[in-house]
Amino acid sequence: MDDATNEHYSMFFVEEEGTASSLRGIAELIAARGLFSSLYTDRGSHYWHTPEAGGKVDRDHPTQVGRALAQLGIEMIPAYSPEARGRSERMFATHQGRLPRELALLGITDMQEANRYLREHYLQAFNAEFMQPAMAEGSAFVPYLGRDLADILCEQFERTVGNDNCVMFETLKLQIPADRARHHYVKVKVRVHRYPDGRLALFHGPRRLARYEPDGTLADQPLQVAA
Secondary structure: OOOOOOOOOOOOOOOOOOHHHHHHHHHHHHHHHOEOOEEEEOOOOOOOOOOOOOOOOOOOOOOHHHHHHHHHOOEEEEOOOHHHHHHHHHHHHHHHHHHHHHHHHHOOOOHHHHHHHHHHHHHHHHHHHHOOOOOOOOOOOEOOOOOOHHHOOOEEEEEEOOOOOEEEEOOEEEEOOOOOOOOOOOOOEEEEEEOOOOOEEEEEOOEEEEEEOOOOOEOOOOOOOOO
């Protein structure tokens, strides 16, 4: 939600709110409008690490969302007081009052159809009714011209390649395919990217070594050539 106009930029149903859904919403906004200066959030665990319940957030140990926004130069602001969260909670209450009735009236009962309705009808209608004009002309959004946005707005994990030239990630073993840059990556530090849709990729520095399906199956890709 835009603080200046109340405009909603991204809206979709998921099984459970978390890191992947937050990164997806941010990606949709940047793809549509560009970079913004700050994101005001509650202190949910996917936004902030909070060492003591109800206490101050730990800015020195960012979450995956915090790390991604820092890479993009976007400031995160934690909400502490009930008043700070009140505006978004009032908007949520409006959606919770309207959406179940509208979906029931239309006979929509599955998530895919519900998300199509949000995207094609509800979001535009809601903004048309509740948006307010900004106090100043112009836009504070800045066009995004950097590296592939998907490789920033994802979860990133450091791993060390095993003696079999594979990387263990949770319950998966990710095989590194043949590579002309070097014979193997045994004992090398690499980075696993997990995207909001569950797919994976393996990076050594800026180089992508491989892409994988959510089950760890190697995705089709051409053999990489050393620069």
